[in-house]
Amino acid sequence: MRVSRDSRVVSALVALVTLFSLVRWYMLDLSTGAALPHDVMKPTTIVGLLVLAVALALADRPAVATALGAVATVIGGLTLAEYVSGVGLGVDVLLPGLRLGGSPPRMAIGTALSLVLLGLAFCLRGVAGAAVTAGFAVLTLLLVLLTILSAAYGVSAVSDPGRPLNISTLTVLCVGAIAAAILYERPDIGLVGLVRDRRSAGRLLRSGLPIIILGPFFLGWLRLWAQREGWFDAELGNALLVSSTIGLVLGVAWIAAGRLRALDIQRDGAFDALAVANATLESAVHDRTRELARTAERLHALIRIAPVGIVQFDAGGGVVTTNEQWMRMTGLSVEASRGDGWGRNIHADDAERVIDAWRTTVASGAAFESTFRFQTLTGEAKWVQASATRILDTTGVTGYLLSVTDVTAVRAAEARVEHLAFHDPLTDLPNRLLLLDRLDQALLFAARAHRGVGLLFIDLDRFKVVNDSLGHHAGDAVLAQIAVRLRAAVRASDTVARIGGDEFVVLCPDIGTGAEARRIAKAVQAAVSLPIEIGDQTAMVDTSIGIAVSTGTEDAETLLRQADQAMYLAKDQGRARYEVFNDDLRGRIRRRVDTEIGLRTAVGRSEIETWYQPIVDLQNPRVAAAEALARWRRPEIGIVAPGDFIAIAEETGLIRDIGRAVLRQACSAATSLDADQAVSVNVSARQFVRSDFGTVVRRALLETGLAPGQLWLELTESAVIDVMDSATRTFDELRDLGVRLAIDDFGTGYSSFAQLRSLEVDLLKIDMTFIDNLVSSDRDQAIVRxxxxxxxxxxxxxxxxxxxxxxxxxxxxxxxxxxxxxYLFARPQPDISVAVLVH
Structure with missing residues (x-):
């Protein structure tokens, strides 16, 4: 039994009281013959109560509680034996060192009896049950009550020696607390159980119990007090006490009877209400039965006209009846469906599975859910979804009801959706998802068979021209025709997939060497390069192909990325060609990635520097300007030339921050030049097309104090052509600002006279490719002139x-x-002042 927190509190309080009393014994000086205070416990009482307090705290440990109860029983029993025999048995001197001063150390008879009763309650609680334990506790409480009444009525004072009930006040409190705690731990036993009952009996007892306990106590005290005052003699006092007690009992009985009568009235009312409810329920059941009968008729009608097939089976799984929809769906009549005949038209591929599942349902009562095909009389395969429900009554399963829904259209739609999820809707080729799945399988096979897997990443050259010139409908027709040609050009075991706008991939499983992949790439290029007729127009496209080969050591995404990277290399090398991903390309890509990572923090770390090369006036020898050239001072590497990082910065968009830093540094350095000298800064197309580029230039001039006429901005000829339509506003804004504009690398970008006329620029820079062989080449001389x-x-x-x-x-x-x-004049210098002096 688990000990409640309240009982542990009682145990602690009793222990504290006994320990306090023990300390008082050691502090008392009775050698002078002083009287023993009436509230001091005897030493043996202290020991017994302390043992009982510990037993109460450890009541959830039966063995320990029983042992401690036995100790308390022995202490009390020996004391009673001393009283009976008149012989001291040594119980008086359990505690050494006490100065008793001639006072009797033996506890009172009532105390000893209380220890015996409480000790027995702990000893027998696990043997005799809760009732016996509660009985000993109740007897102890009655003894405590008798002691209290004796003291209250002055019959036997607690301080009178030699009386059997001369128990000290603290002993009475401790004994009563332990007995009450024992009863509290047994709330379902006896009077305590009734008091704690929340129902009518508990409420009645709780209301009358204070009167029953306190009433006689008060009447007895009043009778003794009046008799001592001389109001009447003992005979009349007894008569008054008896009559008062009878009146009190009658009053309590009258109150109890009144409450019982109220309970009887409530009970009778409940019975009447129950009868009314029962009658109402019978009427409702009768009405509901009629309603269910009507509902059953409607249900049978609905079954006959339901849009799904419905079949009723008996308990053995044989067909009893069907509706018309079933007959139209399966082509079977009711007679042909009876027994096991309902399954004769199930498709041969599904028949065994469905029949076995149905037999399992009939044998075990398991649910039946299945999707299968019926072979109709016309030979058409019709998909249906069937589910069965058991028909039950009080005897168990009496049959089954099977509903069959035609899901042919749903299955066709699902198949179409599934196909579209893995195929390109325009070309009907596998898409990226299906390609990766097949590539994973091919790589697994290659790893097991020690064979190769080839992957061709194909990008169409000049496809944008087809879209722009002939329209997107023509572009779609070209893509569809390209898909047909690709399938015809590759092996039957190869997979052709479309993964982007004009991007195709050919998966070549089970190849021996990379040479086989290259042969397939050549066949693909030859097939695609043929003219494509679109109505009365002709389109021509070529292919740039990247090839990656693996023996199963790479995953699908890695191999696809390698082929993609090889394709971009083919485009960079001149288009209409193929390139194979190899270690050299892997190294270049690794270096490119490393460069890109370093560039992302280069500007923030002030690693971008600006060097300067003089521009000389050839007709009047002097330095007219200095061209600002970006350099990257990379930690642990040193100076990185622009050719190694500018192109990457252009692709990644980092050129905007680099260009802004170079422009700021160049303008700041140019403030040290003479007023007739300028600084020339290269501008990328990405910078130029930004709507805020004019603001960037204006801010750089304002912050450095450089005159606008001392700043030249260079834009390559190819970049000018790219931004001509989108950056006209920027051209006008820079012209209004007073900055001079130059076209760099002129002669390499295919600009026309009309374009030059529409752009208000100030300078043309002839590309060095025309200067290299100027002395020996008449052609280059003609171009320069x-x-x-x-x-x-x-x-x-x-x-x-x-x-x-x-x-x-x-x-x-x-x-x-x-x-x-x-270089004839000077090489680039990090100091602009040095650059303009070297010429």
Whole structure:
């Protein structure tokens, strides 16, 4: 039994009281013959109560509680034996060192009897049951009550020696508390159980119990007090006490009877209400039965006209009857369906599975849910979904009701959705999801069979021209035709997939060497390059192909990425070709990724520097300007040339931050130049097309104090063509600002005269490819002269790049070229002041 918190509190309080009393014994000085205080426990009483307090705290440990109860019983029993025999048995001196001063150490008879009763309650609680334990506790409480009444009525004072009930006040409190705690732990036994009952008996007892307990107590005390005052003699007092007690009992009985009568009235009312409810329920059941009969009739009608097939089976699983929809769906009549005949038209591929499942349902009562096909009389396979419900009554399963729904259209739609989930809707080729799944399988097979897997990543060249010139409908027709040609050009075991707008992938499983993949790539290029007729128009496209080969060591995504990277290399090498992913390409890609990662923090770490190369006035020898050239001072590597990182910065968009940093550094450095000298800064197309580029330039000039006329901005010819339509506003804004504009690498971007006329630029920079062989090549001389005449007619200055020999210099002077730059004058320098002095 688990000990409640309240009982543990009682145990602790009793222990504290006994320990306090023990301390008082050691502090009392009775050698002088002083009287023993009436509230002091005897030493043996202290020991017995302390043992009982511990037993109460450890009541959830039966063995310990029983042992401690036995100790208390022995202490009390020996004391009673001393009283009976008149012989001291040594119980008086359990505690050594006490100065008794002639006071009797033996506990009172009532105390000893209380210890015996409580000790027996603990000893027998696990043997005799709760009732016996509660009985000993009740007897103890009655003894406590007798002691209290004796003290209250003055019959036997608690301090009178030699009386059997001369129990000290503290002993009475401790004994009563332990007995009450024992009863409290047994709430379902006896009077305590009734008091704690929340029902009518408990409520009645709780209301009358205070009167029953306190009433006689008060009447007895009042009778003794009046008799001592001389109001009447003992005979009359007894009569008054008896009559008062009878009146009290009658009053309590009258109250109890009144409450019982109220309970009887409530009970009779409940019985009447129950009868009314029963009658109402019988009527409702009768009405419901009639309603169910009508509902059953309607249900049978609905079954006959239901849009699903419905079949009723008997308990053995044989058909009893069917509705018309079943007959239309299966082509079977009711007679043909009876017994096991209902399954004769199930499709041969599904019949065994469905019949076995149905037999299992009939044998075990398991649920039946199945999707299968019926072979109709016309030979059509019709998909149905069937589910069965048991028909039950008081005897058990009496049959089954099977509903069959035609799901042919649903299955066709699901198949279509599933197909579209894994195929391209335009070309009906596998899409990326299906490709990766088949690639995973091919790689697993290659790893087991030690064979290879080839992957061709195909991108169409000039497909954008087809879309722009012939329209998107023509582009879709080209893609559909390309899909047909690809399937015809590859092996039967290969998979052709479309994974993007004009991107296709060919999966070549089970190849021996990379040479087989290259042969397939050549066949693909030959097939795709043939003219494609679209109505009365003809389209031509080529392919750039990236090839990756694996023996199963890579995963699908990695192999696909390698083929993609090889395809981009093929495009960079001139298009209409194929490239194979190899260790060299892997190294280049790794270096590119490393460069990109480093560039992302280069500007923030101030690793981007600006170097300067002078631009010399060839007709009037002097330094007219200095071109700002970006350099990357990379930690642990050193200076990185722009050719190694500018292109990557362009692709990743990092060029905007790099260009802004170079522009700011160049403008700041140019403030040290003479007023007739300028700084020329290269601008990427990504920078130029931004709507805020004019603001960026204006802010750089304002922050550094550089005059707008001292800033030249260079844009490559190919970039000018790309941004011409989208950056006209920026051109106008820079012109209004007073900045000079130059076209760099002129002659390589296929610009037209009309484009030059529409752009208000100030300078043309002749690309160094025309200067390298200028002295020995009449063709290059003609091109340079043509550019100079064109610039002169448009009022533009010309800068010749890459001058390295005095012969080139003299020839350009004779042709009338205004400016020049190159290693002949100076190499790029990190200090602009040094750059403009070297010429």
């Amino acid at each position: 043509g550019i100079l005449h064109l610039a002169d007619s448009l009022g533009l200055d010309v800068v010749a790049e890459g001058i390295e020999t005095s012969e080139q210099l003299e020839l350009l002077r004779d042709m009338g070229c205004r400016y020049g730059q190159g």
